[in-house]
Amino acid sequence: MASKPYKNNKKGTGRHVQLPEYLQATEAWATMPPGPRALYIELKRRYNGRNNGRIVLSYREAAIALNCHRNTAGVWFADLERRGFIAMTQAPYLGPSGVGQASVWALQELPTTDGKPATKEFAKWRETKKPRTMTVPPRHNDCAISPETASGSARPVLKIVPDT
16 A cells, blocks of 8 residues: 555644633633734744744834734833743844843743743733722711701702891
């Protein structure tokens, strides 16, 4: 019997980005705006299975990939870091010849290449809620109620007293 012909020239399905269910079920992911989510997907797209902790992506490259301004991309990087999805393993710097070197990132859901385990800090992140303020002014219980307002009319009655 001959070998199966469909397996000889099979190329595969290509690369894809996988977002696990436990990551999407966290509060950090659920409350995150769409811009940082798109940036996380772009970082995950640059992960090839062997380079976590060495993912190179500058603000300008991210801005081009996501069709936004580089300052906006910088805010999104800060949001992802604050929520615990990514960590900067190497800050940007000027190289020896004066050419800028981009930031190097690590995804916190996966172990890095230098043997550090996955921290998964995004699972511990909680949104800080602002304290609620009173929208209704406090009631004054010591106010005297006149007989005119107590009878049911909402408006106070003015009495004109003649001068004598």
